[in-house]
Amino acid sequence: MTPNQAKKLYIETVGCQMNVLDSELVVGSLRRQGYVLTSEETDADVILFNTCSVRQHAEDKIYSALGRLRRHKRSHPETLIGVLGCMAQKDQELIRRRAPHVDIVCGTGQLARLPELIDEVRRTGKPTMALSLDRTESRHEVEASFESYDPLRDPSMRPSPFQASVRIMIGCDKFCTYCIVPSVRGPEQSRPPAHIAAEVRQLAAEGCKEITLLGQTVNSYKHQAGDGRQYRLGDLLALIHDTQGIERIKFITNFPRDMSDDLLDAVRDLPRVSKYLHVPAQSGCNDVLRRMKRLYTVEFYRDMLARSRDKVPGVAISSDFIVGFPGESEESFQRTCDLVRDAGFKNSYIFKYSPRPGTKGHEMFADDIPEEVKRRRNNDLLAVQNQRSQEDNRRFQGQRVRVLVEGPSKTALKSDSPGPRQLTGRSCTDHIVVFDGNERRTGRMIEVDIEETSALTLFGRVVTEERIGGDVAAASVRESRVSLPVVI
């Protein structure tokens, strides 16, 4: 490589929106070092995998990618390979053993050091690693080692130029027995509201219309400001609500026990806050919830749903469920089906239990539900949810909804026929809406009359269009964006 030749970076991301945001930040900092993105891993000078440890499948995917690169590394020893994020934090020694050709292992809290680690490997020719401390050290030391990593961002890594995530807290203090997050993301720490507000203003200036506030338990957000005032999530929503250019604010993921009345009041009263709550229940059976250490009962969860609907009329709620948790009897599973039948969730994300070494659940319980039973329960619960969603979505037929246009629908992306395309966007209750229109509408707020519905989608016809920002702002955002070389 000659000195003037740009260095090429390939990055592949697995996992949740936190990881997608981490990748955006990593790309932002490496671009400042002169890197450009490439979508070809074998063309890159630095190949990075930003990993997830929540399920075995996500880890297998990374080991298989690393195995694929073994021969490439042998013939191109100057190419650097790095494993970042949750798997790096949890399994540094295992990665070294299974993939000795990896040069950099960098945990979740240390991503800001990546440019320095790359330089170190180039200088010394030796592999390196940077990891946050584990919880055996003092809380202060552990917190400091998980320092958040937010100032550098890269618009080209976002799902769309009009949408961005903002991390408002890191870590988790809940310790559900199946979950690896507290070990790999560290203790719960909330960012100062002034930093968050400044980041939202910067994103709005770059053309973002929709902001999603991220936290593992986002509604546990709590920050004591210098003047002694305590900010909760509701206060934060009020603080950023009037940021010029921001049209919609969402927040994920909520912990059921922390769904406070003042937060629900804020969701109801602030018009730009999406009337949508993602609140994972995980199970409809108290025995299972106790073994999961979820800190609430099904009765509490049902009350929380009723309170949310009472306070925020029309609010849409979605959930997560784990099926096949150790000891989940057929009766326990039926209780979960009952909850899904009764709750009227907009949708549910359903996962089969996967034991994770390093979690309490892995130490305490045998993985005693056979794989075919997990699979059957997954399908059965999905069928219950889909039927419920289909019934509930019918209430939108004949209604008018406001939609932020996200771009061509999946079907339109596959087709190259000329003329109006099928576009997609989300309503203020986070329902997916599909309609015909011109791609120029992307990033605009429009009104759509809903004519048909399915379990997952509302189909409609455009009525009006509000211009947000204007063509000049939209065009400059489009220009700053490159194609997304990220596999998620």
Ligand code: SF4
């Ligand atoms: S609340 Fe439970 S499931 Fe969610 S991140 Fe924390 S430990 Fe994991």
